[in-house]
Amino acid sequence: MAREPFPQLEKFRADLERCTKCGFCMSSCPIYQEERLESSVARGKIMLIRELLAGNLSLSNGMADKLNRCTLCRTCAQNCPAQTEVPAVITAARADKVAKKGLSFPYSFIFRWLLPRRRLFGRTVRLFSWLERLLFPRASGTLRHLPFFLTALGKGRHIPQVAPEFLRESVPEVSPPPQGVPVRYTVGYFSGCMTDFVFPGLGKKIISFLNRQGVTVILPESQGCCGAPVFLGAGDLATGRRLADANARAFEGLDYVITDCATCASAMKDYPRFLADTKEREESYRSFAMKIRDITEFLVDIMKLPPEAFRASPEFHGKTVTWHEPCHLGRYLGVKEQPRRILKALKDIKYVEMPEADRCCGMAGTFSIHFYELSRKIAAKKVAAITATGADIVVTGCPGCQVQLADSLALQGSNTRVMHIMELLE
Amino acid sequence: MIEKPIIDELCRIAGRENVLTAKEELTAYSYDATNLWRHLPDAVVLPHTSEEVARILRLASEKRIPLTPRGGGTNVSGGSIPVRGGIVLVTTRMNRIIEVNRTNLSATVEPGVVLQDFQAALAREGLFFPPDPQSFAGCTMGGVVAENSGGPSCLKYGVTKQYVLGLEVVTADGRILKLGGVTPKNRTGYELMMLFVGSEGTLGVITKINLRVLPAPKASQTIVAVFGDVATAGETVTDIIASSILPAKVEFVDNWTFDKFRGLLPDSSLKRAQGILLIQVDGLPETVAAEAKEVVRLCQRRASEVRVAQDKAEADRYWQARKAHFSDISSRAPTIVNEDVCVPREHIAEFIRLSQERARYYDVPLSFAGHVGDGNFHPVVLTDSRNREHYTRAVKCVEEIIDIALSLGGVLSGEHGIGLEKQRFLKKAMDPAAIELMKKIKDVLDPHHILNPGKIWED
Numbered sequence: 096m097a098r099e100p101f102p103q104l105e106k107f108r109a110d111l112e113r114c115t116k117c118g119f120c121m122s123s124c125p126i127y128q129e130e131r132l133e134s135s136v137a138r139g140k141i142m143l144i145r146e147l148l149a150g151n152l153s154l155s156n157g158m159a160d161k162l163n164r165c166t167l168c169r170t171c172a173q174n175c176p177a178q179t180e181v182p183a184v185i186t187a188a189r190a191d192k193v194a195k196k197g198l199s200f201p202y203s204f205i206f207r208w209l210l211p212r213r214r215l216f217g218r219t220v221r222l223f224s225w226l227e228r229l230l231f232p233r234a235s236g237t238l239r240h241l242p243f244f245l246t247a248l249g250k251g252r253h254i255p256q257v258a259p260e261f262l263r264e265s266v267p268e269v270s271p272p273p274q275g276v277p278v279r280y281t282v283g284y285f286s287g288c289m290t291d292f293v294f295p296g297l298g299k300k301i302i303s304f305l306n307r308q309g310v311t312v313i314l315p316e317s318q319g320c321c322g323a324p325v326f327l328g329a330g331d332l333a334t335g336r337r338l339a340d341a342n343a344r345a346f347e348g349l350d351y352v353i354t355d356c357a358t359c360a361s362a363m364k365d366y367p368r369f370l371a372d373t374k375e376r377e378e379s380y381r382s383f384a385m386k387i388r389d390i391t392e393f394l395v396d397i398m399k400l401p402p403e404a405f406r407a408s409p410e411f412h413g414k415t416v417t418w419h420e421p422c423h424l425g426r427y428l429g430v431k432e433q434p435r436r437i438l439k440a441l442k443d444i445k446y447v448e449m450p451e452a453d454r455c456c457g458m459a460g461t462f463s464i465h466f467y468e469l470s471r472k473i474a475a476k477k478v479a480a481i482t483a484t485g486a487d488i489v490v491t492g493c494p495g496c497q498v499q500l501a502d503s504l505a506l507q508g509s510n511t512r513v514m515h516i517m518e519l520l521e
Numbered sequence: 522m523i524e525k526p527i528i529d530e531l532c533r534i535a536g537r538e539n540v541l542t543a544k545e546e547l548t549a550y551s552y553d554a555t556n557l558w559r560h561l562p563d564a565v566v567l568p569h570t571s572e573e574v575a576r577i578l579r580l581a582s583e584k585r586i587p588l589t590p591r592g593g594g595t596n597v598s599g600g601s602i603p604v605r606g607g608i609v610l611v612t613t614r615m616n617r618i619i620e621v622n623r624t625n626l627s628a629t630v631e632p633g634v635v636l637q638d639f640q641a642a643l644a645r646e647g648l649f650f651p652p653d654p655q656s657f658a659g660c661t662m663g664g665v666v667a668e669n670s671g672g673p674s675c676l677k678y679g680v681t682k683q684y685v686l687g688l689e690v691v692t693a694d695g696r697i698l699k700l701g702g703v704t705p706k707n708r709t710g711y712e713l714m715m716l717f718v719g720s721e722g723t724l725g726v727i728t729k730i731n732l733r734v735l736p737a738p739k740a741s742q743t744i745v746a747v748f749g750d751v752a753t754a755g756e757t758v759t760d761i762i763a764s765s766i767l768p769a770k771v772e773f774v775d776n777w778t779f780d781k782f783r784g785l786l787p788d789s790s791l792k793r794a795q796g797i798l799l800i801q802v803d804g805l806p807e808t809v810a811a812e813a814k815e816v817v818r819l820c821q822r823r824a825s826e827v828r829v830a831q832d833k834a835e836a837d838r839y840w841q842a843r844k845a846h847f848s849d850i851s852s853r854a855p856t857i858v859n860e861d862v863c864v865p866r867e868h869i870a871e872f873i874r875l876s877q878e879r880a881r882y883y884d885v886p887l888s889f890a891g892h893v894g895d896g897n898f899h900p901v902v903l904t905d906s907r908n909r910e911h912y913t914r915a916v917k918c919v920e921e922i923i924d925i926a927l928s929l930g931g932v933l934s935g936e937h938g939i940g941l942e943k944q945r946f947l948k949k950a951m952d953p954a955a956i957e958l959m960k961k962i963k964d965v966l967d968p969h970h971i972l973n974p975g976k977i978w979e980d
Binding site for chain 2: 120146
């Protein structure tokens with residue numbers, strides 16, 4: 096078999112060769128824990144990719160399936176004594192696969208065409224939310240059993256309703272602090288798709304919290320999807336670049352870009368590594384990446400807010416709260432202490448650390464669409480950990496995790512509420 | 522190639538979802554943690570019960586299909602590589618911890634339980650299982666028994682064979698044998714169970730394991746000592762052992778992997794140093810304090826820097842650095858030749874000196890690390906198998922290091938086993954009559970030689 100070129104994988108050849116197959120990645124891999132197959136785990140995937148490059152394996156459907164069976168949770172890389180950046184290798188392999196084989200429908204349509212067009216994307220979401228209201232009866236609370244607009248995404252998931260009014264429709268592009276509060280910072284707010292379309296209340300809460308702390312919040316109209324499902328999930332680098340360029344431009348001239356979504360934040364920090372194909376892009380992506388801060392990181396590390404600045408909203412007083420650490424927040428951005436500092440500062444709630452709080456919830460975006468059953472099994476372990484704490488509320492730092500946790504808890508009949516950490520605050 | 526009717530039969534036995542034949546799946550079972558050996562199996566089967574294992578073995582025996590048992594596949598001997606093709610029988614889906622019994626101080630597990638998961642389950646009960654091979658995060662209990670695994674803690678606590686109370690084993694003809702039990706003493710007939718401990722998958726497939734476990738030590742203390750040369754570190758080990766203190770672990774790494782200790786120890790002392798000893802004493806808090814003090818005093822005689830970890834977090838950082846050694850050294854050269862000799866403790870320093878002298882003679886980089894407290898070394902020669910001339914010198918050097926160990930009364934393999942990696946040395950490391958006897962035992966238990974063929978001795 097003639098050797099095919101794999102341009103993206105070539106960039107990570109050093110990582111590919113670093114693996115010594117020692118097996119440190121095995122017991123903590125969420126996929127391996129469920130499947131118990133060598134091809135599930137980092138070591139096996141690395142070997143398959145080496146064989147792909149050597150021309151001994153081809154990009155068969157089976158091989159693509161193996162590459163897709165990874166939540167990119169980065170636990171393997173964290174445990175790797177050789178510091179092999181396995182998620183980067185897998186991402187590169189997916190990109191090479193898409194370059195050769197293309198994306199299948201409906202992903203090709205959604206990723207290439209819909210996601211880069213924020214306005215149209217919003218309207219499509221709205222259209223589907225009307226359809227969903229016509230076709231399905233309203234369920235109690237904010238959770239409903241409905242097929243979400245991304246066709247295959249539903250599969251019987253309990254997912255949140257699309258909001259009647261999107262964030263960008265309900266707040267101005269510039270939100271200054273209230274009268275009498277001096278301006279300490281001016282920051283850009285990257286509101287990911289989930290906050291914009293599904294959790295606009297979270298976005299409003301963040302803006303008003305920041306305003307009261309003396310922060311002017313700018314929500315640029317021209318920002319778009321972070322691109323995580325496009326270039327990290329599906330390996331579509333070309334569309335990824337269009338999104339990255341738009342976002343980098345939208346926040347030009349600002350010192351900080353805050354996010355409430357760990358996945359968006361880490362994806363945007365990954366622009367230089369995966370998407371920079373020219374010197375200009377490299378520079379633009381790098382300077383953009385340096386501005387990005389998770390909201391908790393900004394409040395604790397940059398603003399250095401004292402513990403008294405954080406108060407739980409009265410409706411949550413007396414509640415027991417636990418923290419789920421998103422993979423993208425802890426293992427990608429290294430934000431581990433900041434959210435816990437905030438939770439510990441809240442006097443009127445009881446904060447309990449859950450066992451293995453940093454374990455992947457199994458969402459991983461499109462992963463959970465491709466492998467819903469597997470995703471559910473991974474989530475079941477997370478649910479058990481949450482239940483073990485006896486918490487009334489589980490908070491996290493990633494709307495993606497929120498969807499997964501809410502779905503999994505509901506499936507198991509739990510009454511534990513799922514919220515973003517910022518929603519707890521007054 | 523295995524014919525389709527046989528694959529169909531495997532599917533009937535284990536279920537279609539537990540039989541793999543796709544090229545990418547087979548590829549994932551063509552290697553272990555060694556770097557030169559590779560061979561594709563024709564099929565992979567992942568049974569869930571002893572009965573399924575028995576039916577698979579009966580089928581393989583009838584059809585004379587080579588069958589290689591495999592757990593996590595983290596071994597470093599080539600032992601789980603299906604060099605004759607055929608079936609790889611993977612035990613990772615037989616992964617129930619059946620019982621942890623605090624009153625009996627025993628535990629019963631299936632072979633596919635990962636050692637780290639087993640340790641976690643024991644820790645919840647205040648218990649522990651001492652063998653701690655570096656592959657703990659991936660290796661499975663069946664492999665731990667079949668390789669008679671060791672690790673750092675074996676200095677004080679002994680190796681796996683000292684903890685096996687009972688086994689369920691399926692022989693090549695598909696008989697399910699129950700050997701031993703759960704009691705710490707058992708004098709019933711021959712110690713047949715011990716035949717399978719360290720058998721490297723050549724005599725049967727282990728399907729259930731009863732283990733002796735211990736109460737976890739109440740306290741421990743970690744001491745780090747930095748030495749100006751490798752041999753004085755060796756002498757310090759001899760001093761410690763001779764002082765009637767038995768630490769749980771005495772580990773050694775040389776300056777090839779000091780990178781992992783940067784930030785943990787001052788650069789100034791690492792700069793001049795050649796070796797680091799990591800020592801852990803454990804037991805009751807009072808004993809630990811007294812022993813740690815004595816170990817520090819003994820180290821200070823020769824060490825340039827001695828530190829006692831102030832808390833568990835600091836101790837963990839040192840042990841993490843130690844655990845990273847193998848990967849670190851493996852990444853330093855395209856090919857590494859990793860040995861596993863064990864020498865009597867009185868000869869530790871002499872072994873190091875003689876080995877270093879051979880490395881200088883052959884002009885090849887040699888790194889030492891290992892469980893020096895029990896005389897078990899992992900000398901690593903760094904080379905590149907694509908450079909024939911260098912590689913030949915490296916291999917010669919390794920052979921002579923093995924000769925040195927044997928001449929000092931040591932053994933060829935302390936804990937990795939023979940597998941493929943060391944089979945060419947077996948003849949000089951073992952009594953020929955004993956090799957003959959092993960072969961006869963093999964003939965009795967596996968007359969058609971289907972089980973892990975091509976391993977331990979050269980045909």
